Amino acid sequence: MSAEPMEIDDTPEGSSGVFLPPVNELPWVEKYRPKSLEDLVAHEEIIETIKRFVGMNALPHLLLHGPPGTGKTSTILACAKQMYPEGQVRQYVLELNASDARGIDVVRECIKQFVSSRSMFSGSLGSKMPKLVILDEADNMTSVSQFALRRVIEQYSSNARFCLICNYSSKIIPALQSRCTKFRFAPLKDSEAKARVEYVARCEGVRISEDGMSALLKTGEGDMRKVLNTLQSCAMSYPGQTVDARVIHKVAGLPQPASIDRLETALCNLPVKECIEAVEDLRVKQGYSVTDLLHEIHDRMVKVNMPPRARNLLFRDLAEIEYRLASGCSEKTQGAALVGSFHEVREMMTTGK
Incomplete structure (x- = not known):
């Protein structure tokens, strides 16, 4: 079974691969996904720490955990774009998410095959940059698969770094947790989410009232993905209208x-x-x-x-x-x-x- 590397919109035009729709047809959560670590709107301490790791070519294995929509996946994708040459990220990064089979066979074959060879790219300090394996929703992996992954991590640490992303770190076996640097991503503060919503609304020409903004942030509960999906649904359901609290509640299916x-x-x-x-x-x-x-x-x-x-x-x-x-x-x-x-x-x- 062959492994599919991370899908990032840096594939040269005309090359083979997964079809990517035009930018204006993308969901807003993808269209406005941060392209670099500087674009992230929250978790400054975590971002600064990861920047130092990348700058020193000393990225450890990572365990990013916290509620949905708090920037875990965006952070590691932005980190990958900063680590590797532009246009070549696909060669160095393997991403597996909930849509992929991640049983013990995948760990033994796909992941092991990917990390068994060394990267040829040297970092800013002259040392070889390790490959990066991103396992999204790792808390859905079986215990047997996690134990198999632990052995792969031990064996190929010189060739690759692993980033495990999950909602609940308690579902990750202690043997894996102890091998990773853990960062908890808390729900976004209203002020942080509001700044991003205002930027997206400006880019898309969407008018949103003050009570609409308050209702949107309350509905999102610190989940930026949910906030942007709701905003896009409102903009498409009521084109040209100002998004107010009534529209937010109606689109979200919540009582007025x-x-x-x-x-x-x-x-x-x-x-x-x-x-x-x-x-x-x-x-x-x-x-x-x-x-x-x-x-x-x-x-x-x-x-x-x-x-x-x-x-x-x-x-x-x-x-x-x-x-x-x-x-x-x-x-x-x-x-x-x-x-x-x-x-x-x-x-x-x-x-x-």
């Missing part, structure tokens, strides 16, 4: 703030029957999931001043309802449980018991 206002008022003031009707209206007629309603109500209740005992009871119940929904329980039943939880808290606050 006005709907949550009405639900919050009902849960805090109306009888049980009317509260259930309010939940069912949003769930059945408007098509929102109870999970989304739960998250929105939780965000509102965090800001409400209430007695500690009542707050503890409410948040414990909300957590239990979310767990049941994630386990596959009926949305109708859990919607009623949401109403029951609020009425229990209201009774506690009224009677003081």
Whole structure:
């Protein structure tokens, strides 16, 4: 089985290889992927450390972990472009991701075949630059494959460096973790994501309002990939229109703030029957999931001043309802449980018991 090297848009025109669509047809997450380490908008300390490694030709094996959309893959791809001659990155980098088979046979054959030969390229300090193997979503590899990879890393460290990318470092065996320098990529801060969104919106001619920006960043939750995908969906769904909070919520399939206002008022003031009707209206007629309603109500209740005992009871119940929904329980039943939880808290606050 032959290994496919990393796909980067530096293939000379007319050469054979994977078809790359025109730049204006690319998803924005690819079109605006950082081309160099300087283009990255967050994690300054990590980037500076990696720059020093590259400048000294002393890049260690890396384990980049953290939530999706935080720049892990972009960082190592930008690093690869900085390490190797322009137009020749494909010769020195092997990237395997979730779409590739990564069982023990791939480790023993494809990866081993790639790293068994030395690079002919010398770095700025005169030493031979090692090849680079990027294993994206490495936490999906089986334990057997990870142990086989450990042996390959030990055997071919003089020829290649390995970069493991994952969401959960706990799913990487300790033997691999101990051989890598670990960097955790935290979710992007709103200020960091906002700067990139403004740049992309400017380049694409998209107008976005202040409330639209706030809604977009809240929806993204520090995931830059999710933010850009949502922005592109809004721009394509409503061409020529200003992207505001209403558009963001509609495209993302989230409840409108006005709907949550009405639900919050009902849960805090109306009888049980009317509260259930309010939940069912949003769930059945408007098509929102109870999970989304739960998250929105939780965000509102965090800001409400209430007695500690009542707050503890409410948040414990909300957590239990979310767990049941994630386990596959009926949305109708859990919607009623949401109403029951609020009425229990209201009774506690009224009677003081």
